[in-house]
Structures are given as structure tokens and as C-alpha cells.
Amino acid sequence: MRKLNRSALSIVTAAIIGATAIESSAATIAFQGFEANATDTWAYATSGTGGAVGGAGAAVEYPAGASRVNSGSASYQTSDGTSTVSFNALDVSSFTDKIVGLRLAAISTGPSNGLDAGDRVKVYVALNGADFSPTPDLTIGGFSNARWLYSASGEASTSAGTAATFAPSAGGVRTTDGYSTLLVSLPDSVQSLSMKIVSNNDNVGEIWSVDDVTVTGTAVPEPASLGLLAGGAAMLLRRRGRQG
Secondary structure, three states: OHHHHHHHHHHHHHHHHHHHHHHOOEEEEEEEOOOOOOOOOOOEEEEEOOEEEEOOOOOOOEOOOOOOOOOOOOEEEEOOEEEEEEEEEEEOOOEEEEEEEEEEEEEEOOOOOOEOOOOEEEEEEEEOOOOOOOOOOEEEEOOOOEEEOOOOOEEEEEEOOOOEEEOOOOOEEOOOOOEEEEEEEOOOOOOEEEEEEEEEEOOOOEEEEEEEEEEEEEEOOOHHHHHHHHHHHHHHHHHHHHHO
8 A cells, every 4th residue: 555655646746746847837928029919918108209110121221131120020119319118017926037028229220320328228127016216227328339130149137126237348230249138037026017118319320129028937836726736636645545
């Protein structure tokens, strides 16, 4: 009987571990690709000047091969102004390992133009219904007509509440310090999230392009699911005991 109980316990334990792993898999909590379709689940509003949803841009922009869109057919673009994209409050209480991410390209319409030190993209995160801090969590700046593609390898990351600033070390076409991936990690204790992105530049030939705003996390297993598995384990052990 002891061997049978151990065998049954091993089976049920494996089942619980497997079910927990499945239910705890990484998930997309919300997404906004500015495509105005069903995949865009994180609602937003815009304000300011110079910002609009747009397409890939002209046939020839810079760096060579530049597109203002990372995926799909649209992105949010700011040129010659200051614009704000404000995302609605989002319930993230059922997740851990939460990260807010977005993609960024710095595009110019001419070969000698680009984003300068005063041109910035600022990401603000507000947690659990609080107001936005006056200090952005992430600031990305240009430098002496810098420009980069979405495929540039620079990654700018921080934790919510810890201000961080990134900028290229020189002008022109940037690769390793072209900050195309922006990430803000959130504490597991966070229940709700709001975010805004403020972009500015001062020339019609300069474009900040934001795309694929994503919130990801690991789903927390429902207690009821684990309770059902535990109940099933107890029943199986009792049945095995009677059989023994």
C-alpha cells in the first residue's frame, strides 16, 4: 500500500507541477500597435502638437532603409512639436514579472538631419492609481542629428520609480546606442498601471516613431485550480489505500 500511495502521490504531484507551469506561463496583458484593430487592447488618448498615427513614411528616409513602422502598417509619430500618448489604467493584479515595453525609431527625412540633444522621448509610469511623477521613468534623447532603425540593438531599461536617461554617444546613424527597445519593470505588488509617453522635437524633418507598446507578465495560478488538484490528489490516495 505504501508503494501505491507513493506512486499515486508522484503522479498527482507531477500533475500539479505541470498545471502550475502551464497556468504560470508568460502572457501579453495588453498591446497597442496603433493599427485600430482587435489586437490593440490598451486604449489611449493623445494631446499636444506634432503627433499622429501614420504609416511607413516616404520611400527614402534615413537611416537607409528606414521605416516608421516596426510591425503592421502604423505607428505613433511625433514631428516638429510635443505630443503625449496617455494609456488607460490597466489591471495587472493577476500577474507577476510585469514589464512595460515599446519600440522606438529615430528617423529623418534628409541625410543630414536627425534627433538632437533637446529632442526627447519620455516614458512615465503611474502605479496603483497614483498621479504621474514629474520625473519620467525613462528618458531617451538624441544627439547631434542622431538617427536609428527599429533594428538598432540599444536597450534602455529601468524599474518603475527609478529615473534613467539614455542617449547616443555621437550623431549620425546609430546601432548599439540607438535605443530601439525601451523597458520598464514593475513590482509584483502592483495592482494597476497607467502610462504616458511624451515626445518632442523641433523640426519637421525629424520623427520619433513609437510602435508595439506591450505589457507582459506571468499569470498567477488561480487558487481554485490548485485546490481542485489537491482535492483530486486526496481522493486518489484514498482510493489507492482501499485498493491496497
